[in-house]
Amino acid sequence: MTQKSINFQILLSFILLVFVLIFFQVTDVDIYIQELFFNFNNMTWIWNRQEPISEFLLYSGLKKSLIVFALFILGILVIFWRKQIIKKYRFGLIVIVLSSIIVPFTIISLKNITNTPCPKNIEYFGGNYPDIKVFDSYPKDFVQYGKIRCWPAGHASGGFALMSLFFLFKKRKNQILALGFAISLAWLMGLYKMAIGDHFLSHTIITMLIAWLEILLIAKFTKRKFFEKST
Template sequence: MSVAKQLWVSAVALIITVVFFGVSGTDIWVQNHFYNPITHQWLLDHDEPVLKFIFYDGIKRLIIIVDVVILITLIVGWKKPFLALYRKGIVIVLLSGIFVPVVVGSFKALTNLPCPKNLEIYGGNYPHTCVWEKYPKSFCQQGKIKCWPAGHASGGFALLSLIYLFRTRKAKIIAGISAMVIGWSMGSYKMLIGDHFLSHTFITMVMAWFIISLIVYLIERAQKRRKQLKMV
């Protein structure tokens, strides 16, 4: 599938995803499996140190280290012949590692939607609403809340850009599967501690797909223009 088609498909998929989870009860149905209404506890403890290190602090630091290594490689080896074939892919991975989390984080600041643990049905004080709905007038919100879409998993799904770094089909498949496993591991952990719904992570995945496709599209378009100018 061409990058232009991926842009359209991912944009449509994003709209369908938002509408589907907004009108269906899928989020609540799934999340109910992770919450014990008798003990008022989630399936995993938010403060359990080992799991928190593996699926939150540790993996986040690892992704940051990978991004820094890629940046250093790009700077040091920009003019190196052996990096010529991978230069475009490295730029795509680096830009994706920056813009996917930034865009997702910006949406979190705007949507003002609560996490599962904040909802009344799970011991919180927030009513359940869709992204396009306002809170009831009877609800008094003390300050903005940031939980939709899933910010933590955005770093993992940004690694889908690794598909554009590798050249063989096998390597691309391995990179894509690995990125999905990392992204969903990060997102699932947050679901199991009550920090996110299924839709939060799913939407972040689709957003990452769209943003990465847009980055690739713009880079390829810039390359074509540069070639056209050289021919003039």
């Protein structure tokens, strides 16, 4: 991907991010979609968060696997930095490592400051919080004893960081396959969290857009600073 196409993708991603933020802020689409994951007869979510196999495959085990993968890529870079085969893929490997750090860090930082409830927390789905969106303020008479950390989707951020695999490959077909794999895995993680009441649809979409925007910025900076000068 050239710097020109990266710049275009950055602009497009930013515009789309703003549109999605506004769209979900002014509509109740999140609620309508989330109703599909909730049983109003017994006031429970359609997937049990305590179910051990899915919890391991789609949450705890997968999260650890993503960390191990990032450390593995970092190890390859450090140990084999001067090897010719690594030089060929060095740009993509650096983008992957930086994305694996920066994307989750950004999402976790946003979660720490936005103070937005999860679906399971709001009154409509049996919780005790009002339906507060990210740019809303809590009612004056609502007593909150601590910040809540549900926006955007932190768990899926590790999966979306894998969209950086796009920059590892040279052939367009392989780039598309890598991007498709990362998006599919991340959305599997996101849908699991929706099914147990931890996130709205918008939380995962926002995480995906922020992740891709940051990956593009990382690729742009890395290419300009360390690779274009050497060509």
